[in-house]
Amino acid sequence: MVATAIPAASPPVITRARPRAIAGWLFIVATLVLIMVAVGGITRLTESGLSITQWKPVTGALPPLSQADWQAEFDLYQQTGEYQNVTGPAGMDLSEFKFIYFWEWFHRLLGRVIGLVFAVPLAWFWLRKEIPAGYKPRLVALLALGGMQGAFGWFMVRSGLGSEMTDVSHFWLSIHLLTAFFTLGGLIWTALDLRQLNAAGRGISARLTTFTLAVGIVLVLQLLLGAWVAGLNAGLASDTWPLMQGQIVPEADWSRGVWWTFTHDPFFIHFLHRWWAWVAVGALVVMALRVQPMESRAASAIYLALGIQILLGIATVITGVALWIAVAHQLVGALLVASFAWGAHVLGRSTGTVS
CATH class of the missing domain: 1.20.120 (Four Helix Bundle (Hemerythrin (Met), subunit A))
Structure with a gap:
């Protein structure tokens, strides 16, 4: 009798990739972007966007902490065309300024939070080699979109700071908003791809x-x-x-x-x-x-x-x-x-x- 060789079974593929966990994280970020869009709407509708006239990515995370700091911010706002032609003649005082300042500050703070919620887990998954093959460029692109969103937001604000301006450019506003929507769509799409990967065990984009x-x-x-x-x-x-x-x-x-x-x-x-x-x-x-x-x-x-x-x-x-x-x-x-x-x-x- 001739012995038949039985081929050895292929060793199991060992991977540390965690597509399900990464998909869940991206859905959380997408939820934060939805909240950001709502807060941005409040900022726009309350005419709060020009209340902060400077872009300080790090130190700007803190609101004014003293009466002198508040007055300094109010003095800067009083130099804008919006104050000189719209809110100033209407009788805006410091307490009313604090209201519009809050919404613009909160809008920017939420942007910083979203950046951290995206960047820190991305670094964690990356260092632990848990990002599935082919997804690193996409995740980096989404991070870059978030950074561009912040820059576009500042360009939008700056477009309305001239002494003759009473509002931001609607062109920059549309770029700012559409970038948020594009980022939201990219987050959803990538998360769904990762869920498919988790379910099928292979990359199906x-x-x-x-x-x-x-x-x-x-x-x-x-x-x-x-x-x-x-x-x-x-x-x-x-x-x-x-x-x-x-x-x-x-x-x-x-x-x-x-x-x-x-x-x-x-x-x-x-x-x-x-x-x-x-x-x-x-x-x-x-x-x-x-x-x-x-x-x-x-x-x-x-x-x-x-x-x-x-x-x-x-x-x-x-x-x-x-x-x-x-x-x-x-x-x-x-x-x-x-x-x-x-x-x-x-x-x-x-x-x-x-x-």
């Missing part, structure tokens, strides 16, 4: 399909218009819906050219934002219908965020941009971005690559 890219462009345009509406205070252009000034298309200033009207006229930008919303609704509903058979929870998240966002948008208009309704509108906008990222990931799994 989803890919952004042509369809979801098209839907994403539609959504980004709507978010951009929303940021411009906020930056130009264009939400106050009308407190009626669906008509503006008693008509569908409001009167707009075309005397400075088409480009200026599309990028600066508050009435026309408000009009674009409220009607492009329905293009976004159609695109996202079609997307949710495609997602439904594959993962019903993701589709439900899109439907829910979309429905609430529509109602909040209308409520924001007819209440004359009531603070908490407008803040909720911005927060649910961020949740809509998160649900879009979830749905896009579901649709991209079938085209993913195995590593």
Whole structure:
């Protein structure tokens, strides 16, 4: 009898990677970004953004601790065009300044907290060699996005500090906000990839399909218009819906050219934002219908965020941009971005690559 050689079993692959733990950490960071978006909305709506006129990444973490420190900060604010032309003539005193200072300080403090919550665990997972292969560049890119977000925030504030300015640039505001949304989407997408890796035991990265890219462009345009509406205070252009000034298309200033009207006229930008919303609704509903058979929870998240966002948008208009309704509108906008990222990931799994 001839003995048959039995091949030796392959040794088990030993890995210290912890995709589930890293995914959970990224979801925590994403939650903090959602809170940051809400606080940013409060900062904008309370006109608090220009209350801190200097950028001190380290020492700025502490608020003024004495009456003299508070007065010094107030003196700096009094040099801004916003104080000289808006809040000063309205009779702002030191106690009112402290209120707007708090929101801008808290907004910046939360940004620092998010940076630490991301950077410290990243270093921990990295040093312990627990980051799965191929994910280090992505995590570093997300960290860089966070740093850019802070820089863009300062550029936004600086754009409104001139003696002739009474507000920040709506262009810089939109860059600041869209970077936050892009970071949020990247956190969700990467966390979902890591959850798939944990479940499947192998790297299956989803890919952004042509369809979801098209839907994403539609959504980004709507978010951009929303940021411009906020930056130009264009939400106050009308407190009626669906008509503006008693008509569908409001009167707009075309005397400075088409480009200026599309990028600066508050009435026309408000009009674009409220009607492009329905293009976004159609695109996202079609997307949710495609997602439904594959993962019903993701589709439900899109439907829910979309429905609430529509109602909040209308409520924001007819209440004359009531603070908490407008803040909720911005927060649910961020949740809509998160649900879009979830749905896009579901649709991209079938085209993913195995590593």
